[in-house]
Amino acid sequence: MIEQLSRNERQLSLVILLCLAVLGLSMAAVGRDDPLGAHGALVLLAAIGGLFFVISGYYAPEAGPERLHSYYDDPSKVGIVIAMAWALIGLFVGDWVAWQLVNPDLTFDAPWSSFGRIRPVHTTAVIFGFGGNALIATSFYVMQRTSRARMPDQLSPWFVVFGYNLFCLLAVTGYLMGSTQSKEYAEPEWYADIWLVIVWVVYFVLYLRTLSRRSEPHIYVANWYYLAFILVVAVLHIVNNIAVPVSFGHAKSYSIFSGVQDAMTQWWYGHNAVAFFLTSGFLGMMYYYLPKRAGRPIFSYRISIISFWGITFFYMWAGSHHLHYTALPHWVQTLGMTFSVMLLVPSWASAGNALLTLNGAWHKVRDDATLRFMMVAAVFYGLSTFEGSFMAIRSVNSLSHYTDWTVGHVHAGALGWVAMITFGSIYASVPWLWKRPAMHSARLVEAHFWLALAGTIIYVFAMWNSGIIQGLMWRTYNESGTLAYSFVDSLVAMHPYYIARAIGGLLFLIGAVIGCYNIWMTIRTAARSADARAPGEPAPLYARKPALEPAE
Amino acid sequence: MAVAERDPHTGYLTTGHEWNGITELNTPVPRPIYFFLITTALFALGYWILMPAWPLGVTYTRGLLGIDQRTTVEKALQEAVLDRATWTKRIEAESYEDIRSDARLMKSVRETGRALFGDNCAACHGMNAAGGPGFPSLTATSAIWGNDPDAVAETIRVGINSTHPETRTSQMLAFGRDGVLPPKDIDAVVAYVRSLSAAAGDIPPQAIDAGKTVFSANCASCHGDEGKGNKELGAPDLTDKAWIYGGDAQSIRRSIWGGRQGHMPTWEDRLSPLERKILTLYVLDLGKAGR
Secondary structure, three states, rough: HHHHHHHHHHHHHHHHHHHHHHHHHHHHHHOOOOOOHHHHHHHHHHHHHHHHHHOOOOOOOOOOHHHHHHHHHHHHHHHHHHHHHHHHHHHHHEEEEEEEOOOHHOOOOOOOOOHHHHHHHHHHHHHHHHHHHHHHHHHHHHHHHHOOOOOOHHHOOOOOHHHHHHHHHHHHHHHHHOOOOOOOOOOOOOOHHHHHHHHHHHHHHHHHHHHHHOOOOOOHHHHHHHHHHHHHHHHHHHHHOOEOOOOOOOOOEEEEEHHHOOOOOOOHHHHHHHHHHHHHHHHHHHHHHHHHOOOOOOOOHHHHHHHHHHHHHOOOOOHHHHHHHOOOEOOOOOOOOHHHHHHHHHHHHHHHHHHHHOOOHHHHHHOOOHHHHHHHHHHHHHHHHHHHHHHHHHHHHHHHHOHHHHHHHHHHHHHHHHHHHHHHHHHHHHHHHHHOOOOHHHHHHHHHHHHHHHHHHHHHHHHHHHHHHHHHHHEEEOOOOOEEOOOHHHHHHHHHHHHHHHHHHHHHOOOOOOHHHHHHHHHHHHHHHHHHHOOOOOOOOOOOOOOOOOOO | OOOEEEOOOOOOOEEEEEEEEEEEOOHHHHHHHHHHHHHHHHHHHHHHHHHOEEOOOEOOOOOOOOOOOOHHHHHHHHHHHHHHHHHHHHHOOOHHHHHHHHHHHHHHHHHHHHHHHHOOHHHHHOOOOEEHHHHHHHHOOOOOOOHHHHHHHHHHOOOEOOOOOOOOOOOEEEOOOOOOHHHHHHHHHHHHHHHHOOOHHHHOHHHHHHHHHHHHHOHHHHOOOOOOEEEOOOOOOOOOOOOOOOOHHHHHHHHHHHOOOEEOOOOOOOOOOOHHHHHHHHHHHHHHHOO
16 A cells, blocks of 8 residues: 555655644643543544554555556545445444334443434444445546546545545544534534545545546546535535534534524535435446446436536525424525425436436346346435425425434435445446456345345335324324324334334345455455466556456 | 447437446437426426515515415414314313313313323323332322322422422431431331231231331321321322332332432423313323222
8 A cells, every 4th residue: 555655645644644643632632531632532543553554664665657557446445445344333323223213222321322322323424434435435436437547646545535534433433422513414523524624625626636637538427426526515514514612622612503594504504415425426426337337328418417407506405495394484495395396307317317328238237236236226316306305395394394204215315325326336346446357246246235125125114104104193183173192102103113114224234244245255355366466467547448347 | 539329229329428438328308308397497486476485685575375384373373272262261261070070071181181191291100190110100099199189280280399489399308328217227117117008927027016116206297107198298108009119128118218309390381271280180080090
């Protein structure tokens, strides 16, 4: 890893790690018993570990200039491995939370394991840990290949990968200590937020620098989606997290927004996190890996462009549909609802474009579980965007809001769309990256696919049922004109669905465990065969050689 | 560069660009997409005209229908209150006795009281009001503060050991921890208290006698000479089978050792007089069913 870095980059990385160590030490010193102090120690340890690692390889001979003729894929490899590790953590904690709803005593009487703390651990680990790392890893892979250009340097991709994961670690350990901003999907406190801004700006600049070095005259549509993801997430993150810390020695901060403005800013952020993190970025993934794996041209260039601008424009207005029937003025709710309805058209156009691309390759969908992951992802993308527009309608929302229907909707998108397209893309990338003809076991990919699909369907159906029952129970009046059910009555009615949901989540988790094993075995056999191979065989860059197709 | 090729499967031309083997067809946007884009845009436009929609500086377009969520909900709430008034007015005005003898009114009390009880009382007393460790059963034969409607209503209003200025207050001393009684005496009084309600078979008679003396000197001032309790002080009857903190020797010993200061919140600020009256009637009705 270090031998790929130039002498200058090695020195620069030592300087960065030293600065980080000093920062960690001062955080630990001023923070003391505050969560800030514990996080200072964590930053210090991470920086010291990094320093040892760089120094251990510091005097390794520099790799020759011929390395600059191949793509730089090491950060993508590391990113994929880390993404799968986060998937295991996030899905395990998610299923634990699900069982806590079945049996609230599963906290084992510890404060850190209470529902309110480990639920954000679940959401952050799966969205930012698993999803974010997968997006970073695949975006490095895709931007280099579709630009036919190597990344401009070797240091900034590592800064992005490790810096981003330091943010994720600060986030989840903070929740366990009870440190949170109480904003959904934006829970980390001010210092973690500032750190993410630095990492994110480096990521954005790295992407632009690679694009500017491209040998292709046109920018492929996947890069448009990835760039929208990086740029808009930066804007959302900065605005929603503007806050004033109690002091520089405390983790606690207060948002500069208050009341309904705070709620509106939060859900403008929250809904666009769904749009640009969980949709736009993963559409970028889909636009590269699906046609590549299917060996088919994109069905329509024109649809991909009209959808891109449709999604980008409409999503920005839709956030207020999270605040129907609240203190938010009625007119803002109207705008949120109507733009959500219009949003359905470009969303379905994207899903349709993906599925029509598979025309002529449906026999591959039948035989290849990796491509089937991507196909099912596109179907769930269509389903959950329809559901989302439907639930944004005020009268529907009056039934669905605050119920498990919302939870089911989110997981149709998160499990069915985001995780499935990611697993498909990772199963496609791993043999390409580690130079293998195929995954270690096609049957295990098949097993993962069916477990993931069964888990998602059980989960979503359980939550649809429970959510609609919940919504109806909360609004049912008896003949006397008063509420027919107490809240506890609705909880009793939810119990069987909570068991079903937790079982669905467990199936999804088992699938991911199988996936990790399969990926690990593929990498191990790759390492063995690489030892036997002559060193330094560069990947062809300018040759128009067809990409490695997995054996079928 | 940029030479379009024809895709043999669909018959469409590609755009002529290629990225690492990926090409794109130049397929025109299908008509349904334009159709639905226009349809949804027209729907949005119509909705904007009819409903509050666009900001105009310090005001906003009100919409032709003149609908506003605040007035809508206020009107709906007023109508609901009017609907319920057919029976709530009578609950407010009539005496407990009259209401309890009116089957139709009691039907409304049971329907409404169930949800009120579930949302406010069940967390401690349980959905079936059977209580649990630390929380008394409301269906027991003898209520600690009295079984008549006024006493129950007052307990709900002010709570027990609560923050209300007129709260009911009930403090049992920590006889063991604070050294009021030596352990030997506590053992004896435990035996005596058990003998008041349980079959005396396995309790040695001399312990009961010793305990009776200690009881008369220390406990009878609140619980009464015969252990029948005192509703004025909230001292429970020790001769019945109902126990708040458990009736086995270990539990009784723990109560005497550490004392008891049970807590019930005041509901005066949280529930309206009507709701509290419905709850009073509901709880008494539950007790009647239990007895």
